[in-house]
Amino acid sequence: MAFKWKSVFDVSAIKSDFEVAGLNPNFIPQIWKHVLKNPDCRWDDIPSLPSAAYHLLDSKFKPSTSTVHAAIDSSDLVTTKLLIKLQNGEFVEAVVMRYDTRLGKYDGKPRLGGPRSTLCVSSQVGCKMGCNFCATGSMGFKSNLTSGEILEQLVHASRISAIRNVVFMGMGEPLNNYSAVVDAIRAMTAFPFQLSPKKITLSTVGIIHGINKLQKDMPNLNLAVSLHAPVQEIRCQIMPAARAFPLERLMNALREYQTTSQQKILIEYIMLDAVNDEEQHAHQLGKLLETLQSVVNLIPFNPIGSLSCYSTSDGQKVIKFQKILRGTYNIRTTIRKQMGQDISGACGQLVIKKPDILTDIEDLQEIEQNKIVLL
Numbered sequence: 387m388a389f390k391w392k393s394v395f396d397v398s399a400i401k402s403d404f405e406v407a408g409l410n411p412n413f414i415p416q417i418w419k420h421v422l423k424n425p426d427c428r429w430d431d432i433p434s435l436p437s438a439a440y441h442l443l444d445s446k447f448k449p450s451t452s453t454v455h456a457a458i459d460s461s462d463l464v465t466t467k468l469l470i471k472l473q474n475g476e477f478v479e480a481v482v483m484r485y486d487t488r489l490g491k492y493d494g495k496p497r498l499g500g501p502r503s504t505l506c507v508s509s510q511v512g513c514k515m516g517c518n519f520c521a522t523g524s525m526g527f528k529s530n531l532t533s534g535e536i537l538e539q540l541v542h543a544s545r546i547s548a549i550r551n552v553v554f555m556g557m558g559e560p561l562n563n564y565s566a567v568v569d570a571i572r573a574m575t576a577f578p579f580q581l582s583p584k585k586i587t588l589s590t591v592g593i594i595h596g597i598n599k600l601q602k603d604m605p606n607l608n609l610a611v612s613l614h615a616p617v618q619e620i621r622c623q624i625m626p627a628a629r630a631f632p633l634e635r636l637m638n639a640l641r642e643y644q645t646t647s648q649q650k651i652l653i654e655y656i657m658l659d660a661v662n663d664e665e666q667h668a669h670q671l672g673k674l675l676e677t678l679q680s681v682v683n684l685i686p687f688n689p690i691g692s693l694s695c696y697s698t699s700d701g702q703k704v705i706k707f708q709k710i711l712r713g714t715y716n717i718r719t720t721i722r723k724q725m726g727q728d729i730s731g732a733c734g735q736l737v738i739k740k741p742d743i744l745t746d747i748e749d750l751q752e753i754e755q756n757k758i759v760l761l
């Protein structure tokens with residue numbers, strides 16, 4: 387279904403319409419800057435545009451095609467979940483996490499840095515990958531977001547907090563919506579957003595051709611991989627889409643990506659009782675990751691209503707798993723902290739993965755900048 391209005395942040399739409407109208411695309415960042423500062427602006431409030439640009443904006447574009455339907459703060463006010471309504475009536479989630487690096491301690495010393503916010507964005511409504519521990523997976527696939535709808539999540543969030551990091555870990559598999567995601571990331575790293583590519587993390591279940599393409603298109607991006615199992619058989623059991631992406635080929639793609647990016651890869655591993663959390667699995671994972679520079683994040687599974695076909699691993703088992711990876715294989719391994727749980731009961735993948743992952747990502751990005759040392 388085609389909608390009358392396009393988002394002014396829809397990168398390909400506004401660029402092609404400017405080109406067709408013979409307008410200089412250099413005006414686009416200027417328009418974005420004005421909209422960022424003036425959410426309810428009228429196009430003729432923007433100074434110094436050619437008259438054809440006002441006509442084009444008036445007839446085809448809106449400053450925002452989505453609206454914040456609800457903003458829910460956690461009780462500690464650290465986390466805010468935005469429920470965003472799209473033009474097609476569907477909803478996606480975005481999560482803002484305010485984070486003060488001075489509050490934590492690493493290696494007995496205060497952490498460097500200061501207050502900052504991380505935004506977790508969605509790239510699709512629903513998801514076709516069908517991971518059977520994931521709430522979004524149970525929705526099936528509904529639609530891809532445009533680059534404008536992805537950027538609008540950043541625009542909405544920027545109005546409640548200064549966003550320094552963006553993670554693509556919300557609803558959807560970002561590499562299944564490749565061009566819109568890459569367009570959005572390119573815009574995020576340019577004026578007026580100007581985020582560092584090293585402050586943007588894309589999380590994938592392991593779409594090999596997408597990782598290979600990303601390596602060429604966006605080599606500076608942080609990559610996170612939802613591995614969740616050390617062998618293909620278990621991966622296929624909990625993530626049916628993994629059948630198309632054999633583990634050996636995935637690891638080759640990750641090593642190649644790392645050769646270009648020179649950055650550690652975040653390995654996400656959800657701990658499912660008696661499925662992937664035994665000592666032998668820790669050793670298998672350790673061996674699998676021996677030739678990759680990685681940070682492993684162990685995620686205690688959080689059962690959710692009728693989706694709970696799995697159980698939470700015993701806490702001691704998780705610690706034992708971590709000890710094996712650290713002690714035997716010298717792999718940096720963290721256990722996800724639980725944060726913002728009081729607001730994560732609504733819908734979508736964020737229920738399982740977010741917002742607690744945001745601190746893990748902060749840690750990864752700090753490691754990349756050699757600012758801190760994880761214990």
Ligand code: SF4
Pocket residue numbers: 513514515516517520521522523524556557558559591612735
């Ligand atoms: S975990 Fe990610 S890839 Fe898997 S179903 Fe959920 S949203 Fe999709």
